Amino acid sequence: MTTISTSTGAFFDKSRTDMKSLRGQAETLQTQLSTTQKLSRSSDNPVAASRLRALSRQETLSQIDTANANRANADLTLADGAMSDIADTIIRAQELATQAASSTLTAEQRGAVATELDQVHAALFGLANTRDSNGHALFGGESTGDAYKLDAAGNAAYVGSASSEDLPLGEGQSVTRSMTGPQFLTFTDRNGIQSDVMATVKALSDALKAGTTPTVGANDALASLQTGLDTLSTGQTVVGTRLAWIELTGERRIDRGELRSAEQTDLGATDIASTMARLQETLTVLEASQAGFAKLSSLSLFNQLR
Known part of the structure; x- marks a missing residue:
């Protein structure tokens, strides 16, 4: 009788254990279907859970890198557009300097050219103070205010920081989001004197108004403006190269994201x-x-x- 009782109890215990295990398996599978995730807790598969956490951190960092790339792309695109406008303005200044170099101009005509040069100077000053995507000085480095200010004599002086901000793009790569004004507006003229485009335009305007050797001043200004335009062209090339670099790193980031997504699906997603x-x-x-x-x-x- 004892043997029968013990066997009966064992039968019931084993049956309950087996059915409980089957119900647990069914509930786990139903949870995986409803959540589309294999793992409900790390203890289900510690190795896979650890890898999934690492992939999640990489995804978060990738989103930060993408935001940095978008900001750098926006600022460099703005810089490229502003520099193109500056180039057009310098070309207009060259045309006016060519007119001023003519010895046949009357004093009144030189005055009219000087007036338009003042407008060119104002346009260059405004473009040099272009704002970035955050409303800060685009060509002022890390300065939040204006890149250039006018002194009492009307001369434009750079008041920004020495360099622009570097933004990380991932994998140890970074890009400078803009250029400072002096990097593409300042140059050394043929006399070895450091000057900039705005100073050249203002000096020519002042010479035309004063009537002191305007022809010589116009010829000097023409040479300086050409040097300034060449310097600006170099700056535009740098900006274009940075935009291309952002595009390249963006493509690589997308490829890494696709690989990361595939691994996350393989490790954690429910089939x-x-x-x-x-x-x-x-x-x-x-x-x-x-x-x-x-x-x-x-x-x-x-x-x-x-």
């Missing part, structure tokens, strides 16, 4: 088809186990002795 098949199989086995347990538990030795 819907196979999981549904396993769930159906588990439910079938559970149903069969419950039916078998009900049938066997209803049997009794006394029924066989009748």
Whole structure:
């Protein structure tokens, strides 16, 4: 009798354990289907969970790099546009200097040229103080105010910082988001004197107004303006190269993101088809186990002795 009791108890315990295990498997599979994730907690697969956390951190850093790239791209695009406008303005200044170099101009005509040169100077000053995507000085380095200010004599003086901000693009790569004004507006003239485009334009205007050797001043200004235009062209090339670099790193970031997404899917995402098949199989086995347990538990030795 004791043997029968012990065997019966063991049968019931094993049956309950088996069915509980099957129900747990079914619930786990149903959770994976509803959340589309294989892992509900790290202990399910510590190695995979650790890798998924690392991939998640990489994704967060990639988003930061993308934001930096977008900002640098916006600022460099603004810089490229402003520098193109500055180039057009310098070309107009060259045309006016060519007119002023003519010895046939009357004093009144030279005065008119000087007036337009003042307008050119004002236009250059405004372009040099162009704002970036955050409303700060585009060509003022890391300065938040204007890049240039006018002194009491009307001369434009640079008041920004020495360099522009570097923005990280990921994998140890970075890009400078703009250029400072002196990097493309300041140059050394043929006399070895450092000057800039705005100073050249103002000096020519002042010479025309004063009437002191305007022809010589105009010829000197022409040479200086050409040097300034060449310096500006070099700056535009630098900006274009940086824009191309941002595009290249962006393509690489997209490729890495696709690889990262594929690995995340492989490690953590639920395979819907196979999981549904396993769930159906588990439910079938559970149903069969419950039916078998009900049938066997209803049997009794006394029924066989009748």
